[in-house]
Amino acid sequence: MYRFLLTPRWWGINVFVLLAIPFCVFMGSWQLSRFEARVDEHRSAEADAAADRGAPARPLADLLPVDKQTSGKQVTATGRYGEQLLVPDRELDGRSGFYVLTLLRTDSGKALPVVRGWLPGIADPAKAPAPPKGEVRVTGALQASETPGDNGVSARGGLPSGQTAAISAASLVNLVPYDLYDAWVTLDRADAGMTAVPAASPSGSGLDLKAFQNLGYTGEWFVFAGFVVFMWFRLLRREVEYQRDARLGIVPEQESAPVPAPARAPGA
Structure with a gap:
């Protein structure tokens, strides 16, 4: 029943899935690490700010130009x-x-x-x-x-x-x-x-919009990975059903199930 998995079309589908899932997981993990790094920077900045309030003041010239360490x-x-x-x-x-x-x-x-x-x-x-x-x-x-x-x-x-x-x-x-x-x-x-x-807090060290964008991208990449798996199982199930119907004579037997034409964009 699953011999169709050895056809060139399914080899292409399987290779795409095997490459897409690790890529999506990697990108999601990377975005998550960026968010966690920003959280750590935010906590560090708050701790530094608390320490700075108790530190003796220094002349202005000693702390210029302003950066993350001197802000x-x-x-x-x-x-x-x-x-x-x-x-x-x-x-x-x-x-x-x-x-x-x-x-x-x-x-x-x-x-x-x-x-x-x-x-x-x-x-x-x-x-x-x-x-x-x-x-x-x-x-x-x-x-x-x-x-x-x-x-x-x-x-x-x-x-x-x-x-x-x-x-x-x-x-x-x-x-x-x-x-x-x-x-x-x-x-x-x-x-x-x-x-x-x-x-x-110094620019780039707080939980600003960019930080939550990283968190949002994390979710998107993991959703993409799940979508790839979902579509693979859907195609597999559709192919199995087609092969079963072909054996029962419900539809003419072909090498694989027909692939529907992509929907045209509005106005195309």
Whole structure:
């Protein structure tokens, strides 16, 4: 009954199945390993962030440029506050509000964006406390420049004067008359009536959309493997039934069951 498995057509089907299943399993396992690696990175980043909060602050220059190892580290910088901007559409503890971003002009001649705190509601300059006068020393968590569209950072344009969607040198260069550091700092203790903004995990180390895409791809590859097995058994059963019907004289005996023509795409 199963002699048809030795025909050239079934040799091709069997070889395809024997190659496709291990490939799908391998790709699914690889995607799963990528997800697990991201989970480990997320846990490591959280542990590092907790350790960083208790570590002594270091001078800003010692931790630049910002990377996965320096992001979230405690830094200190001295200078005078200058231009102040608002960063709208920022959530904190499930509430919508805005950041108060002030440029700290340092002795190096560059300005460091400093998030002095968060306030609820629509961004309004009248709500934002004025920065302290004179020379100040700030301490907070070092952060990498934001990229619009990533991790909840708004990418919309056309904001009112005095507002920016993203905290980055590229976004601020046309808004303030200073040379800028390609980094920013969120204060450990917010100024006057504002809420401190917690440091974000380094880019690529959190359980973001890409991490869950890896998990989704894992499921897809394993589903593909199961689909290949299902289709092989379906073809096998169909062939066995055809051979049985041919022996009973129900249908004319042929070498194999006819293969239905593929369905045409709509409009083809």
